Amino acid sequence: MLKWLSFNALGTWLTTRFRGELVGQDELGNRYYRNKAVKGLNAADWRAERRWVVYPDGVEPEPTLVPPGWSGWLHKRFEHPPTVAPLQVKPWEKPALPNLTGTPYAYVPPGSERGRGQRDRATGDYEAWTP
Amino acid sequence: MPKLTVDGVEVEVPVGSTVLQACEAAGREIPIFCFHPRLNIAGSCRMCLVEMEKSPKPVASCAMPAADGMVIKTDTPLVHKARRGVLEFLLINHPLDCPICDQGGECDLQDITLFYGPDQSRYTENKRPVVDKYLGPLVSTHMTRCIHCTRCIRFLDEVAGVEELGAVQRGEHMEITNWIEASLTSELQGNIIDLCPVGALNSKPYEYKARTWELRKTESIDVSDAVGSNIRVDARGNEVMRIVPRLHEGINEEWLSDKGRFLYDGLKKRRLDRPMVRRDGQLQPADWRIALDAAAARLKGTAPERIGFVIGDLVDAETMVLVRELAARIGTPNVDCRQDGSRLGYGPRASWLFNSTIEGIERADAFLLVGTNPRHEAAVLNARIRKRSRQIPMPVGRIGAAGIDLTYEVQDLGAGVQTLSDLLAGGIGFAKELRAAQNPMVILGSGATARADGLAVLDLAMRVADEFGAISEGWNGFNVLHHAASRVAGLDLGLVPGQGGGLDVAGMLAGGVDVLFLIGADELDLSGLSPDVHVIYQGHHGDRSAPRADVILPGAAWTEKHGTYVNTEGRPQRAKLAVMPPGEAREDWKILRALSDVLGVTVKLDTLGAVRARLAELAPFLATPDVIVPAAWERAAGPGDLGFDRAPFVSPITEYYQTNAIARASGVMAECTKLRLAEHSIKATGTHG
Numbered sequence: 001m002l003k004w005l006s007f008n009a010l011g012t013w014l015t016t017r018f019r020g021e022l023v024g025q026d027e028l029g030n031r032y033y034r035n036k037a038v039k040g041l042n043a044a045d046w047r048a049e050r051r052w053v054v055y056p057d058g059v060e061p062e063p064t065l066v067p068p069g070w071s072g073w074l075h076k077r078f079e080h081p082p083t084v085a086p087l088q089v090k091p092w093e094k095p096a097l098p099n100l101t102g103t104p105y106a107y108v109p110p111g112s113e114r115g116r117g118q119r120d121r122a123t124g125d126y127e128a129w130t131p
Numbered sequence: 132m133p134k135l136t137v138d139g140v141e142v143e144v145p146v147g148s149t150v151l152q153a154c155e156a157a158g159r160e161i162p163i164f165c166f167h168p169r170l171n172i173a174g175s176c177r178m179c180l181v182e183m184e185k186s187p188k189p190v191a192s193c194a195m196p197a198a199d200g201m202v203i204k205t206d207t208p209l210v211h212k213a214r215r216g217v218l219e220f221l222l223i224n225h226p227l228d229c230p231i232c233d234q235g236g237e238c239d240l241q242d243i244t245l246f247y248g249p250d251q252s253r254y255t256e257n258k259r260p261v262v263d264k265y266l267g268p269l270v271s272t273h274m275t276r277c278i279h280c281t282r283c284i285r286f287l288d289e290v291a292g293v294e295e296l297g298a299v300q301r302g303e304h305m306e307i308t309n310w311i312e313a314s315l316t317s318e319l320q321g322n323i324i325d326l327c328p329v330g331a332l333n334s335k336p337y338e339y340k341a342r343t344w345e346l347r348k349t350e351s352i353d354v355s356d357a358v359g360s361n362i363r364v365d366a367r368g369n370e371v372m373r374i375v376p377r378l379h380e381g382i383n384e385e386w387l388s389d390k391g392r393f394l395y396d397g398l399k400k401r402r403l404d405r406p407m408v409r410r411d412g413q414l415q416p417a418d419w420r421i422a423l424d425a426a427a428a429r430l431k432g433t434a435p436e437r438i439g440f441v442i443g444d445l446v447d448a449e450t451m452v453l454v455r456e457l458a459a460r461i462g463t464p465n466v467d468c469r470q471d472g473s474r475l476g477y478g479p480r481a482s483w484l485f486n487s488t489i490e491g492i493e494r495a496d497a498f499l500l501v502g503t504n505p506r507h508e509a510a511v512l513n514a515r516i517r518k519r520s521r522q523i524p525m526p527v528g529r530i531g532a533a534g535i536d537l538t539y540e541v542q543d544l545g546a547g548v549q550t551l552s553d554l555l556a557g558g559i560g561f562a563k564e565l566r567a568a569q570n571p572m573v574i575l576g577s578g579a580t581a582r583a584d585g586l587a588v589l590d591l592a593m594r595v596a597d598e599f600g601a602i603s604e605g606w607n608g609f610n611v612l613h614h615a616a617s618r619v620a621g622l623d624l625g626l627v628p629g630q631g632g633g634l635d636v637a638g639m640l641a642g643g644v645d646v647l648f649l650i651g652a653d654e655l656d657l658s659g660l661s662p663d664v665h666v667i668y669q670g671h672h673g674d675r676s677a678p679r680a681d682v683i684l685p686g687a688a689w690t691e692k693h694g695t696y697v698n699t700e701g702r703p704q705r706a707k708l709a710v711m712p713p714g715e716a717r718e719d720w721k722i723l724r725a726l727s728d729v730l731g732v733t734v735k736l737d738t739l740g741a742v743r744a745r746l747a748e749l750a751p752f753l754a755t756p757d758v759i760v761p762a763a764w765e766r767a768a769g770p771g772d773l774g775f776d777r778a779p780f781v782s783p784i785t786e787y788y789q790t791n792a793i794a795r796a797s798g799v800m801a802e803c804t805k806l807r808l809a810e811h812s813i814k815a816t817g818t819h820g
C-alpha cells in the first residue's frame with residue numbers, strides 16, 4: 001500500500017479510489033481509468049470525462065510503454081478503448097518502440113564517435129604516413 | 132593625348148585608352164563584367180554603359196576609345212536606369228543559387244546588383260536551363276549561372292593559348308562549351324575560375340567545401356616551380372582550403388599555374404607527423420628526444436668527410452642557412468642543393484639567374500630556348516613569352532626536344548650541344564634573326580645544365596649570349612630557368628661542394644658517404660645506395676626517400692612555416708605561416724637548431740629574426756624581400772676541356788603534375804596525370820590523325 005503510494009501521488013490515488021472507473025488493463029499491467037463524466041460538457045471543464053493510467057506496482061513509470069491503442073484512447077483520439085474497438089494495424093506499420101534513451105539502442109547523430117566507433121571527416125584532418 | 136571631361140572633371144589619358152580607363156582615371160567606378168584589363172575587349176555585357184554628350188544612346192565605355200573633347204557623365208538618371216535595366220535582364224536567367232554557390236561572397240554579380248541593381252524582379256516565367264559541361268578534374272561548371280561575358284573563352288585563347296572553349300548559339304540560347312567533352316589541357320586553366328565573374332566556373336576540389344568569409348587568408352609564395360608566383364593561402368581551422376593567386380606585375384601578373392593552385396590536397400596526405408627511428412629493421416614512432424639522439428649518435432660516430440647533406444626542392448632559405456652552419460660546424464664539405472645533378476653554382480651569380488627578369492620578357496624581341504620546356508617548368512612565365520609573341524612578330528628558336536607545343540610558334544633548331552656550337556659559329560639560319568634582334572634573350576633550362584657537361588654547356592650558352600648581343604647597356608639577356616623553388620637560394624648561399632673538394636649528389640649516392648642527411652630531398656634514386664649508409668630524412672611527406680630512412684625528423688610544409696624563397700630571377704620573397712604543422716612536426720630550421728645542440732656544436736641562431744639576419748650576412752642580395760639585386764655580367768671561367776656529351780637535351784619534367792612530394796601525394800594531381808596519360812595514348816593510337 002505504501003509502496004504503491006511512493007509511485008503515485010496521493011491525489012491520483014484518491015481520485016482513482018473514489019471517482020475512477022476501471023476501463024481495462026493492458027498486457028504490461030497498466031490499468032486505465034476514467035471518471036464518471038457529466039455529459040455534454042466542454043472538454044475543458046474539469047467535470048468532463050478524464051482518462052488516466054496507473055502504472056503497475058514496483059515498476060518505473062514509463063509513459064512510452066503505453067501501447068498505441070491505449071495511448072490513443074488516453075489522448076481521446078479514439079472514443080472507445082482497445083478492449084472494445086481493437087486498434088487497426090496496417091501491414092506497413094512498425095511496432096511502437098519505448099523510449100530508448102540510456103540504452104545501447106539510443107539514437108546517436110550521424111558522425112558521432114559513439115555511433116559507428118569512428119568520427120566523420122572534419123576540418124584539419126590529415127593522413128599520416130606509415131612505413 | 133586626348134583630353135576628356137568626366138562628370139565635370141577634366142582628365143588626360145594616354146592615346147589608345149578607352150572611356151572606361153578615362154572614367155577610372157577621374158576616380159569614377161564603373162561596374163563591369165566582361166572587360167578585363169589583360170584580355171581583349173569584348174563589349175558584350177553592356178554593364179559599363181555611360182552617357183556621352185552628343186550621343187543619342189548610352190555607350191559601352193569599355194569598348195569606346197577615348198577621344199579629345201568627349202563629355203562623359205557617369206552619374207545621371209539615364210545611366211542609373213541603364214544599369215538597372217542591364218542587371219534586370221542578366222538576372223532573368225540567373226538562378227537564385229547564392230546561398231549554396233561557391234562564388235557567394237566574392238561574386239561580381241552579387242556586388243554589382245547590390246549597388247546598382249533593381250530591388251525586385253518582375254520576371255515570373257521559367258528560367259533558362261543549360262546543361263553543365265565537363266571540363267576536367269579541376270574546373271566544375273554550373274552553366275545556368277553563366278552571364279556570357281566570354282572571359283573564359285578569351286583567357287584560354289589569348290593567355291593560355293589553347294582554343295578549347297567557345298560559344299554556340301546566340302542571345303538567350305548562348306552556351307559556353309568545349310564542343311567535344313574532354314578535359315581542358317592548359318596548365319593555366321585554373322585561372323578561368325578566378326576570371327568568371329559569377330559562379331559558373333568553380334574549383335572542383337574546393338566545391339562546396341567552405342564559404343569565402345570563413346577563410347583565413349595568408350599571403351604566401353608558390354613553391355611548385357621556381358617562378359615564385361604570389362599566392363594567397365585560404366585556410367579554415369588548421370586546413371588549407373584553397374590557394375588563389377595574388378597580383379604581382381613583376382612575376383605572375385594575376386595568374387597561377389594549376390599545380391600551384393591545386394596541389395594543396397597533398398598537404399593532407401602521407402604526412403610525416405611524428406619522429407621515427409628504425410629499430411629491428413622497422414621504422415617505428417619515437418619521440419623527438421630519441422630521434423634527435425639517434426641522429427646525433429650516428430653523425431658523431433662518423434668521420435666528417437663521410438657525412439653528406441642533400442637539400443630538396445621545397446626547402447626555404449632559412450633552413451638552408453642552418454644546414455650551412457651545421458655542416459660547417461661538423462666540418463663536412465659534402466653539401467649539395469642540386470639534387471637533379473645540375474652543374475650550376477660555380478662562378479658569377481649571373482650564371483644562375485634569370486637576369487632579364489620576368490618582366491623583361493616584355494622587352495625582348497627574340498628568344499633562344501636551350502634545353503627547356505617552359506610550358507611545364509614555369510607555366511606562368513611561358514604565358515609571358517606568349518604574351519610577348521602576340522605583341523610583336525618574334526622569332527623563337529629551340530634547342531632540345533622538338534615538337535612540344537609551347538602555345539606560340541617555335542623553330543626547332545636541333546637537339547643538343549652540337550646545334551648550340553653551330554649557332555655560335557653562325558652556321559644556322561636562326562643566327563641571323565638572333566643577331567638582328569635588339570634585345571635577344573637566351574633561356575637556359577636545367578635540361579642543358581643537369582648533365583655531366585653542364586658547365587661546358589653553360590659556358591657555351593654564355594658565349595652565345597655575348598656573341599649575339601644579349602648583353603648590352605641596360606639589358607642582360609642571359610637567363611637560367613630553374614624549376615626548383617629552393618634552387619637559387621641554395622646556390623646564392625653557396626650550398627654546393629667544390630671548395631675543399633666535397634662530393635656532389637652523385638658522388639654521395641655512389642658510396643662516398645656513410646651518413647646521408649636528406650632535407651626534403653625526394654627526387655633522388657636511392658635504390659643503388661648501399662644498405663650500410665645511414666639515411667636521416669627531414670621533411671614533411673612520406674614520399675620516395677622516407678621509406679629508406681633510418682631516422683625521420685618530421686618538418687613543416689611551406690604553408691606551415693615562415694620561409695624565404697628566392698625565385699629564378701633571384702628575387703627573395705617571404706611565405707607566411709598559414710596553418711600549423713601536423714602532429715609533432717616542427718619548423719625545419721628549429722629542428723636543425725635543436726640537432727646542433729644535441730651534437731654539441733650549437734648554432735647560435737635562436738629566433739627567426741636571427742636566422743634572417745644571418746641570411747642577409749651570407750647573401751646580402753637576399754636581405755630585402757621582393758627586391759632583385761641584379762648580378763653583374765661576367766663570364767664563368769672556362770671549364771677546361773670537359774668535353775661535350777652528344778646526347779640531346781631533355782627537360783627534367785616528364786610529368787607536369789608530379790614534380791614534388793606534395794603534388795605526388797595529391798589526389799587531384801594524380802587524376803590530372805591519369806587523364807593526361809590517357810589523352811596521350813589516344814593521340815598515340817592515331818585517332819587524331
Ligand code: SF4
Binds near residue numbers: 283331
Ligand atoms: S562561364 Fe563565367 S567566364 Fe565564362 S562566359 Fe560564363 S560567366 Fe563569363
Ligand code: FES
Binds near residue numbers: 164
Ligand atoms: S564591361 Fe563594357 S560591355 Fe562588358
